[in-house]
Amino acid sequence: MLLGSHVLNVYSLYFSPQKFEFYGSTAVAIGALIGLISMHLPLSCHGQQQKFRVTPHDLQVLEGAEAMLRCEVSNLAGAVQWTKDGFALGFSAVIPGFPRYSVLGDRKQGAYNLRISNASITDDAEYQCQVGPARLNSAIRANAKLTVISPPSSIEIQGYSNNAKVEVRENQDLTLKCIVANSKPAAQIVWFRNNVEYKIDNRNDKVEEITPKRFTTTSNLKLKPTAADDYTEYTCQAKHKALAPDMPMRSIVQLSVLYPPGPPYIQGYTQGETLRRGQTVELICNSRGGNPPAQLIWYKNGSQIRMAYR
Ligand SMILES: *[C@@H]1O[C@H](CO)[C@@H](O)[C@H](O)[C@H]1NC(C)=O
Numbered sequence: 001m002l003l004g005s006h007v008l009n010v011y012s013l014y015f016s017p018q019k020f021e022f023y024g025s026t027a028v029a030i031g032a033l034i035g036l037i038s039m040h041l042p043l044s045c046h047g048q049q050q051k052f053r054v055t056p057h058d059l060q061v062l063e064g065a066e067a068m069l070r071c072e073v074s075n076l077a078g079a080v081q082w083t084k085d086g087f088a089l090g091f092s093a094v095i096p097g098f099p100r101y102s103v104l105g106d107r108k109q110g111a112y113n114l115r116i117s118n119a120s121i122t123d124d125a126e127y128q129c130q131v132g133p134a135r136l137n138s139a140i141r142a143n144a145k146l147t148v149i150s151p152p153s154s155i156e157i158q159g160y161s162n163n164a165k166v167e168v169r170e171n172q173d174l175t176l177k178c179i180v181a182n183s184k185p186a187a188q189i190v191w192f193r194n195n196v197e198y199k200i201d202n203r204n205d206k207v208e209e210i211t212p213k214r215f216t217t218t219s220n221l222k223l224k225p226t227a228a229d230d231y232t233e234y235t236c237q238a239k240h241k242a243l244a245p246d247m248p249m250r251s252i253v254q255l256s257v258l259y260p261p262g263p264p265y266i267q268g269y270t271q272g273e274t275l276r277r278g279q280t281v282e283l284i285c286n287s288r289g290g291n292p293p294a295q296l297i298w299y300k301n302g303s304q305i306r307m308a309y310r
């Protein structure tokens with residue numbers, strides 16, 4: 001620890017207003033207190049303690065982008081260095097072993113801004129700007145968390161390419177498994193049925209940390225399609241803060257539900273109707289629905305005479 005407890009106590013008595021309030025509200029009491037401390041310290045340091053002019057803020061950046069953690073100190077007296085998750089990065093502008101890190105800014109102005117270029121997931125950490133003690137200045141420090149986010153690397157409905165047709169018999173169970181891979185933080189999955197969000201009660205999505213801090217999200221959509229679902233589109237879309245809202249990441253499949261055609265019937269003649277010799281009659285064989293459509297075959301007295309497709 002850089003901070004000695006003795007120094008800390010004097011510092012807080014001298015500069016912390018809360019502390020003064022604690023001792024009472026009358027000017028006399030405060031005056032007496034300052035007088036008491038003054039006997040132990042030269043007055044010259046009063047108001048010249050090193051302090052942060054700019055403290056680093058928690059920051060979220062996209063993987064590959066640049067991160068700047070700012071740290072600027074007024075009345076700088078001590079040495080400044082950054083730490084990353086408690087690991088000291090040293091006092092120089094160039095940090096050995098961290099080629100993408102540099103400490104920028106005018107030293108005379110007390111500026112020690114840590115720049116991280118081409119941010120990677122390994123930079124995701126708690127940083128601290130530490131200013132060491134010097135003369136009568138106590139050490140000061142300020143923390144900031146750097147969060148590096150990364151969009152998913154892929155999305156797929158397992159077993160199907162994007163825009164594929166999924167053949168399924170009606171009333172047969174079908175599971176569409178959507179996999180959104182390698183994001184930080186984990187992505188969420190939104191399903192759409194014909195472009196309308198499809199909400200299911202008992203969704204059982206799974207998030208797995210595949211490599212450190214990178215997550216793959218899986219969602220299973222269980223369906224039992226009916227004939228009415230033929231041509232229905234199901235879309236799996238990734239929801240993630242690193243994805244631009246106007247550039248959705250999605251995978252789509254279209255159902256082709258196989259179902260039997262309706263029974264055939266003949267139009268153009270009613271049973272029992274008398275026909276004249278030479279009269280032209282058009283008989284139409286119909287069968288409604290069916291996927292794929294029925295193949296219609298004519299028979300005359302039990303023998304196939306002609307084949308036609310609807
Ligand atoms: C950024 O880092 C990645 C690896 O993390 C590397 O593949 C890429 O080339 C780097 N880009 C630049 C501009 O340095």
Ligand SMILES: *[C@@H]1O[C@H](CO)[C@@H](O)[C@H](O)[C@H]1NC(C)=O
Pocket residue numbers: 301
């Ligand atoms: C069709 O069958 C009926 C009896 O089953 C018969 O009377 C008729 O002659 C047959 N027609 C032809 C064209 O074979």
